[in-house]
Amino acid sequence: MGVHVGRPPRFSEDAILDAALDVLTDGGLDGMTIAAIAARLGAPTGSIYHRFPSKAVLLGRLWLRTVLRFQAGFLEAIGHPDVDEAARGVVGHLIEWSRTSPGEARLVAEHWNRPPGENWPEEMTARMSTVNERVDQAIDDYCRRRYGHATPENRYVVRFALQHLPYAAIHVFLLEGLPQPAHLRRVATETSLHALSLA
Structure with a gap:
């Protein structure tokens, strides 16, 4: 048979x-x-x-896939042993990713902490609640390597410098579908490095 x-x-x-x-x-x-x-x-x-089985499940999986794809490059960059090179890599990754994957970048920019829509299955909600754990751990490790310890103030500075500032730099170009200016990466990187020096 x-x-x-x-x-x-x-x-x-x-x-x-x-x-x-x-x-x-x-x-x-x-x-x-x-x-x-x-x-x-x-x-x-x-x-x-x-x-x-539903649009909500599809949206949730799309958001999770997008966030995990972005995080893979973020985690690789921030793990560089030289802290300044790590910062340059993180900013460069965010800017390059937003240029080459604008649809995914818009999805993350508009829905950073939670996917669009509602009525998520319980098992998906649980996974969403833990999706940023590796990033949180990597930021704590970066704080210890750069400043000697991870404090609330250091964590804030690192998140501001390596997440909020680069996103602010690309936001208008990303959401309005405009091309990034040639100097964007240099300006964003220098601004982020300066912010890191303030802790």
Whole structure:
């Protein structure tokens, strides 16, 4: 008796999330429907519902994937043994990522702590609550390497210098779809390094 092997799914989870991101970027949250995502992907709506039982689940997974992709580069950069090079790397990563992945960058910029929408399943809410733990730990480690210890003031300065300032630098270009000026990375990096010296 032969073993029946099911056919692999035609549309991967990443392909569906990519289509959802395109729809969200073009039409906003109200325009992001399962039907619109299916049309963008060229798939039946049943293929979407097979992987994502609701729009809320799809949005949550899209947000989680986006945040984790961004964090991978952030964590690699901030771990550089030279603290100034680490800062340069973090700022450079944020600016380059926002230039090459504007849809994902907008999603994070507009919904930094929580994905858009509501009615998240309990297991997804739990994962969202812990998604920033590795970043928090990396910032504490950076504080200790740069200042000798991690205090509330040091943490604030590092977050201000390596998160808030670079995001402020790209915000208008990102949300209005404008090209980044050539000097943006240099100015943002120098500003962030100066802020780090104030702790």
